[in-house]
Amino acid sequence: CTRVMWTPPLRESFSYPFLVLQMLLLTYILRIPNINTGSLIALCVSNIFFMLPWQFAQFVLLTQIASLFAVCIMGYIDSCKLQKILTAHMVSLVVCFILMFGNSMLLTSYYAASLVVIWGILELSPKVLKSVRREVYLWVIEGCAWLFGTVTLKYLTSLVFGIADDAHIGNILKSKFIGYKDFDTLMYTCAAEFDFMEKETPVRYTKTLLLPVVLVVFGVIIKRVTTNEKYANIMLLYGGLFLLQLVYHALQLLAYSVLAILIMRLKLFLTPHLCVMASLVCSKQLFGWLFCKIQPKTLVFAILALMAIEGSANLQTQWNIMGEFSNLPQEELLEWIKVNTRQDAVFAGAMPTMASVKLSTLRPIVNHPHYEDAGLRARTKVVYSMYSRKPAKEVKRELIKLGVNYYILEESLCVSRKKPGCSMPEIWDVEDPANSGKIPLCTLMSKDSRPYFITVFENSNYRVLKIPKE
Structure with missing residues (x-):
């Protein structure tokens, strides 16, 4: 089974078929002695279709060019052939940058930095390292040059252009190796699929x-x-x-x-x-x-x-899973919003719920599930402060600054705990240790939202809090 547990079709699900095509074309290019222009164009197009639905495709392509570079320094592919493949990658990266309306995260990515560094190594290596390419110490030198150059160039380009959209990716990797924790990192690593x-x-x-x-x-x-x-x-x-x-x-x-x-x-x-x-x-x-x-x-x-x-048993297990999506409380919430709020009323709440609110009611929202933008991450952090232990007055003040009229509170987020340290109040304890030990604000709001908020709707899962202007 190639599907990931518990999740509906994701962005990478739409991208993956194009990766299969891309790897087929790359294998063909590696097989033929002389690369023709048509093959490179096809590789470039497949790269574009792979990256467009899922901007994290750049990390998969990073592993691909790293593998090709390793093959090159081991002497199994000549540098001229690899440079032609790199050219196709560079062109597809620029095209995706344009088609994604100038997504700067692509141009300051490890993938873009790696393409430039590998090209530079291929140009300079024959002049600087005049020796037999298959010697192991040369592999180490060129490999270290690639690693150091990629990290350095990525850091410098992000610094020069002031881009921090993918800063959380580095933090996620740090959390895997040294136990680093912050709010954005825990939002990822507390989910089973990112563990x-x-x-x-x-x-x-x-x-x-x-x-x-x-x-x-x-x-x-x-x-x-x-x-x-x-x-x-x-x-x-x-x-x-x-x-x-x-x-x-x-x-x-x-x-x-x-x-x-x-x-x-x-x-x-x-x-x-x-x-x-x-x-x-x-x-x-x-x-x-x-x-x-x-x-x-x-x-x-x-x-x-x-x-x-074993395969037939696995298939039978999957076929026996019967289910039907039903979320009546959310349907009640969305119907209430459409009937009882103005068209320009601004909503805030949990990211998945906000996507449903925008899609089904067309009301303005201040945050949504796209987390690969530094500004949006900052807004989401403010919105999720409702699940912290901060004072209600402080949280209300920050929400008003965002222009929020209604806040959708979900009690399940306040009490659910996928694993130790992963309830929303516990995540906030890492970010805001000064208020650690106090009763979570979401718990207080579930009991009585006054005087800072007014409860205008409530069912088994959701509570809508109106934010009166000061």
Whole structure:
């Protein structure tokens, strides 16, 4: 199953089919000795369609060009060919920047910085490092130059242009390694889909034999790569650059594995690539020595039969899940808003609820689920202060500054706790330790919203608080 748990179709769900197409085109480009213009144009277009629905696609493409650079410094692809691929990436990045109405987050991203740094290394390396490219110490030098250059250039461009839209991404990564915490980071990491990969996933991979088969394939690839230089040259000459493709896809698999382990949601990219790598068990170039002893059809049929035992059980489990979306309290809320509030009444509340309010009632809102904008994150933080332990007077004053007329309070956000330290009041304790220990404001508002707010609607899930002007 490639779907991520508990979530409806997400932005990356719409992007992923274009990534499959993009990787197919890239594999074809790596396979042919001479790149034609049509292939580069197709790669550029697929990049654009991959990035447009999901601006975080840049991080996936970052792993791709990093893998290609690693393949290059290992000597499996010449720098001229890689530069042509980088050109396609650069053009697609600029086009996406324009089509996204000047989304500056793209031009100051690690992806953009990495493209420039790799190009610079490819230009300068032959002049500065005049030695045999396959020597290991050169791999280390160029790899460190790429890492240091990418981070430095990204930091400088963000500083020069004053862009902080993706600052929270670095903080999320810091939280994974050193336990860093702040409000924006906890808003992500407290959600299960942004936590580390759960232990059940590798267990399921193992039970379906997907992981064992991939490990065998990976081991054979490593053996091929570490064979003597003469044999590698024969593979490159007669295998249609077969070894180059293997090394790239193996490195890409490692990159996807790291992403999925750090952020469970990104196993969306890992699982299909595991299946692609597992299909190499049918490769005569890799397993020709085994096919001399066992019929290929017999081996493949046996593996599929063993996989089907657990696979059929998984399918049956998924087919048995029956459900229907129903949220009557929210329907009551939206109907009340349409009937009892003015068209220009401004609303604030939880991000998912605000999306429904905007879509269904067309009322103005001050925050919504798009969190990749520094200004919007700041507004959302003010809105969510209703779930802090701050004084009601202070929260009201900040909401009035945003122009809010009505606040939609959800008691579930006040009391729900997905894991220790992840209720909204606990998240605010990290951000606002001065008020730690006080009763959460949302709890007080649920009992009596006066004198700073007026309760004008209430049902089992929602309470609408009118904010009287001072």
